[in-house]
Amino acid sequence: MAERIAKAYKxxxxxxxxxxxxxxxPEIGFIEPxxxxxxxxxxxxxVVLRRGCANWPATLKWNIKYFREKFSHKKVSVAVTPNGLADxxxxxxxxxxxxxxxxEVEMTMGDFLTMLENKSENLIPYIQRQNSNLTEDFPELIRDVETDIPFASEAFNKKPDAVNFWMGDERAVTSMHKDPYENIYCVIDGYKDFILIPPTDLPYVPYKRYPQAEFKKTGDTWHVQPITTVRDCDSMENSDGEATRDRGIEAPQMLPWICIDPLKPDLAKYPEFSxxxxYRVRLNKDHDDELNTIVDTELLPSYNW
Structure with a gap:
């Protein structure tokens, strides 16, 4: 049976x-919804759409100088890690x-920008809060973009459920995962590299359950602090025959997650991943021979890794 299943997967x-x-x-230009x-x-x-959002004012404005001039004192929520892995x-x-x-650290935009410019080896910042943080946390930026991609909204017959704004440098890495959403990514400045694996390759992507934790920093030292829940023990009798209940024990919260890093895959441990x-894709901001801005947009369909 196992051999037949493996053959079917192949x-x-x-x-x-x-x-x-x-x-x-595939890479395309303009396309009808x-x-x-x-x-x-x-x-x-x-699919990658070249020039997908090239008409947005943000493509001419958004950079460190602009953010420092306009929003230096704005309070922002920043994900900080020692290794660039925010989740x-x-x-x-x-x-x-x-x-x-x-x-998660609250700081001014100016302090965040300084951290990007003056890199510290074990202090990597990334604005990456989700749940539509562009509309919730950065309403002043909305005038520079569109809160939906018109051709995509028409194609899906709905506006996006969330619009997020992310900002970091090349050290910030999003670990391999999948979403139940149709995602549209727009790179306004710099570049972002993607490694994509189609859902048909599910049998070759290893998962396991991990205890959850969070990064904590004390002075200059980072540590991994487990996240636990308190569970009641079963009722029992004491030496006098009376029913008692233990006050509970702390147990780790567990989460299923992909257990291989596609940037450094351990194929000896997970040979099926080979x-x-x-599919490797780079979205970036560039200019053509006539110095027109080229800004990439990508559809990342649901349940792709």
Whole structure:
């Protein structure tokens, strides 16, 4: 039975690439909403749209100088980590792997920008709060962008559920994960690299359950602090025969997460991962020969890693 299942997985992997995924992520220019939905979104195929948001004022404004001049004193929530992994797998001081969330720090935009300019080896900042933080935390930036991508809103017949603003440098890494949303990424300045794995390669992506923790910093020292819950013990009788209940024990909160890093895969431990297709994409801001701004947009369909 196991051999037959493995063979079926192999056929699925090969035919999905041959019949619709192809060998690389397609790059296109302007596209009609219906065609965008029919040829890419409905088929769960990622696609890069060159110049996807090149007409936004943000592409001419947003940089460190602009933010420092306009919003230097604005309070912002910043995810700070010692290794750039804001939500990912990190070993604690005993070598035990945890799913670790960042240390959330409130600071001024000016202080955040200074941290980006004056890099510290173990102090990596990243504005990455979700839940539509552009509209909730940065309303003053909305005039520089569109709160939806018109062709995508028409294709999906709805406005986006959330619009997020993320800002960091090349040290900030998002660990491999999947979302139940159709995501549209727009790179306003700099670049962002993606490694994408299609959902048809699910059998080759290893998961395990990890205890949850968060980064804490004391002085110059970072440590991984476990997140626990208190559970009541079963009732029991004391030496006098009376029913008692223990006050409870602390147990780690567990979370299933992908247990391999595609940037440094341990194929000796997870050899099946070598069978997964990895599509590598760089979204960036650039200029053509006529110095017109080229700003990339990407559809990352739901349940792709």
């Amino acid at each position: 056929v699925l992997k090969e035919e999905s690439v041959a019949l619709y995924l192809g060998g690389s992520v 219906l065609r965008f939905y029919r040829e890419y979104a409905a088929k769960n195929i990622p 990912g797998i990190t070993k604690d001081q005993h070598g035990v792997e945890h799913f670790v969330t960042p240390c 069978k997964a297709h990895q």
